[in-house]
Amino acid sequence: MSINLFDLTGKVALVTGAVHGLGMAMAKGLGNAGATIVVNNYSKDALDEAVAEYKACGLNAYGYVFDVTDEKAVITAIEKIEKEVGPIDILVNNAGIIKRTPIVDMEVEDFKTVIDVDLVGPFIVSKNVAKGMINRGGGKIINICSMMSELGRDTVSAYAAAKGGLKMLTKSMATEWAKFNIQTNGIGPGYFATSQTAPIRVDGHPFNEFIIKRTPAARWGAPEDLQGAAIFLSSKASDFVNGHIVYVDGGILATIGKPSNE
């Protein structure tokens, strides 16, 4: 008898903020591997459209409105999801924001907002989902990190501080929860074509050219490029993998690059 290590049939996966972009691509990957998809957002309109799109793709999907930074709302939503859909087996902390401002010009409130959504949000959602996973004997948590978990870049200080923190939070979660059969890992996407990167991805923009030259694979990532890592880290195939960040980056972190005249 062959066992499909990557089969997610019967599993419930909560992917935060998966109403478009990377979250939606990863959620579709998990859905195509058999999981029931639960997504959230703080706006009902975007959520209804997203759930309709998942269903149009033949996937089993549910949407809940809540803000990942509001612990009361998160607790209420988790209770509802687990009653109405089923216990959460897989959590992908995908919701995130970025603000591109030089440090000397950045308001403290803006810095704190990014830390709140990108670092405190995954802490709040994981903490409250993990309680149920511990009681039930296991689960999978995936934190969506970034190149900025490893590298600095002009104008993205708060984002880099948050994503660097999320990498270390991932290792702490793995340290505390591996003994409960919860595997916590991260995915670090390189530069991907989504609405988050739309302002820096236009033809003729120096950053657009820089990324294509700087990436050994010589292209922006397509959201679907993340599906393999998401399925692996959600499935039985990763049952002894704890506290790692899988960088899906076309090779950026592997190289310092080369001068353009060589």
Ligand SMILES: NC(=O)c1ccc[n+]([C@@H]2O[C@H](COP(=O)([O-])OP(=O)(O)OC[C@H]3O[C@@H](n4cnc5c(N)ncnc54)[C@H](O)[C@@H]3O)[C@@H](O)[C@H]2O)c1
């Ligand atoms: N696009 C890239 O190149 C790239 C690269 C590395 C990492 N990432 C990370 O991947 C994740 C998804 O990125 P994306 O490009 O698809 O972004 P996106 O902006 O398209 O999607 C993020 C989603 O999170 C939701 N969200 C934001 N704050 C929220 C909150 N407080 N509560 C609930 N939902 C909230 C947004 O409404 C949005 O739907 C983010 O964590 C991002 O930092 C993106």
Ligand SMILES: O=C(O)[C@H](O)[C@@H](O)[C@H](O)[C@H](O)CO
């Ligand atoms: O440079 C930027 O603007 C930010 O770093 C993000 O937008 C990146 O897309 C991503 O997080 C890299 O992994």
